[in-house]
Amino acid sequence: MYVDRITAYDQTGPTINAIITLNAHALDDADRLDDADRTAGFMGPLHGIPVVVKDQADVVGLPTTLGSVVFRHYYPDRDCFVVEQLKRAGAIIVGKTTLGELGGGDTHGSLFGSTRNPYDVERTVGGSSGGSAACVATNFATVGVG
Numbered sequence: 001m002y003v004d005r006i007t008a009y010d011q012t013g014p015t016i017n018a019i020i021t022l023n024a025h026a027l028d029d030a031d032r033l034d035d036a037d038r039t040a041g042f043m044g045p046l047h048g049i050p051v052v053v054k055d056q057a058d059v060v061g062l063p064t065t066l067g068s069v070v071f072r073h074y075y076p077d078r079d080c081f082v083v084e085q086l087k088r089a090g091a092i093i094v095g096k097t098t099l100g101e102l103g104g105g106d107t108h109g110s111l112f113g114s115t116r117n118p119y120d121v122e123r124t125v126g127g128s129s130g131g132s133a134a135c136v137a138t139n140f141a142t143v144g145v146g
Helices: 002-009 026-040 081-088 130-137
Strands: 019-022 050-054 092-097 120-124 143-145
Touching: 002 019, 002 092, 019 130, 026 092, 050 081, 050 130, 081 092, 092 130, 130 143
Parallel strands: 050 092, 050 143
Antiparallel strands: 019 092
16 A cells, blocks of 8 residues: 555655655565564564654665765665664555755755655745655654654
């Protein structure tokens, strides 16, 4: 449902523009957690909870761009501490969110442009962690880490 909603509203529809990178393996991760639940029970307190993280946090398999064209091809070789703990608790990382370029200022970057306020798309969402906030406000995930 969240992936469908992101597809419908982030880059199309009102173009909220809050996701830099969608995790192409999110549904596979959900299937893996479903299988684990059937055989061993919940993996942790966040079992199956969809989470988006600010594109300042390293997630294996996804680029960490800091919203800048300079880093668009940087792929970390390990998860940051927060993502490691989220995954250990059973969370599904749905994608990486927009941020102020290089982690500061308004939610605008050379890689993605501006993130729109879900309540008034004529305005930006504002703030360095605006992409995560916009995702939660638009119901793109249950939890957003900024």
